Amino acid sequence: MQLLIKGADVFAPEALGRKDILISNGKILAIEENINESGLIGPVEVIDGQGKLAIPGLVDTHQHFIGGGGEGGYRTRTPELTLTQQTLNGVTTALGLLGTDSLSRHVESLYAKTKGFNEEGITAVMITGAYHLPSPTITGSVQRDIAFIDPVIGVKLAVADHRGPFVTRDELGHLVSEVRVASLIANKKGIITVHTGAGKACLDQVFDILEVSDYQPERFVPTHINRPDTWESAVRLAKMGAYIDGTGILHDDGGAGKITCADATRMSIEEGIESRFTFSSDAGGSMPKWNENRTRIIGMGVGTPDSLLIEVRRGVEKGLTLSQMLAPVTINAAHQIGLEDRKGQLLPGFDGDVVLLDQDSLQLTDTIAKGQWMVASGEAIVKGTFE
Known part of the structure; x- marks a missing residue:
């Protein structure tokens, strides 16, 4: 079935x-001022885009697919994410990871959910x-997981956190070497997502x-960096590449001293690192x-x-353009995880991931x-297997 927006x-x-977008066989075929459906071969479903904004499907680079949490006892283990939690919020590409709990949560289960x-x-x-x-790994080796398991593009590590390890220079160097070699062999991005806690060292070990x-x-992707105690160090690292x-953040004030990602996007522009800044949801995480x-x-x-x-709507309300607010969760995020050749932009040949927003409210109408x-007029028309 072809879709014509x-x-x-x-x-x-x-x-x-204002454009028409033609999607067929999972790909964007054309973006033109006018595409006449009568000239197309085969069945075509037309989606009325009048009064709507077409944006790339969002790329969320930090999610806990199988849940996270557990720091307050077993009853605080968070539930798995569902398909409609993604599509109803415009997420068409996501990266899954583990967090604090790698005792009752396992990389094998994360692989199955992925x-x-x-x-x-x-x-x-x-x-x-x-x-x-x-x-924790599937094959017994970080290097082998990245090299030989298709969905695996990197590894997780925590620094400057009372729940995380004390990482020596030798340990960190060995981990970076494993990731780099595996990424070269498998032609993958090869990243270390660095959970950056509120501890004394901040990102000092990475700089060291x-x-x-x-x-x-570029091997390192520090996350949770929209905090006053971490922002300056993160900007320094971004300027290094x-x-x-x-x-x-759900709350306008950032909550608990955090910086909203709308404000962080503006700050990234002021610092000249806007192409190196992303923001993600931490969905499923405690x-x-x-x-x-x-x-x-x-x-x-x-x-x-x-x-x-x-955050996108918040940034627009604060005076940033929609393009400026979209970049961190589309084109930048796709580059971060090595999918920039098919994700994060609306271009012919890219995957047919398109989200429609109401032009006035910026509320999602279609995914x-x-x-x-997957989503039509705000309702999920495709649901997960057990939804």
């Missing part, structure tokens, strides 16, 4: 004006490992290894509220994919993933 204002993510999301209709990749070293080695800064990743000395959890929330569009119409 008629008369939407296209943001690719740059503004292209494959399941792909079977259900969105694009999903993953990273191996978790907070700790040695990294870069100063004494020939490793590239790394991608840095903020975490979407959002613990600690007591004053961070020894006991006194409250618990869960990250959700809707934070991405909330198309790999050429399949």
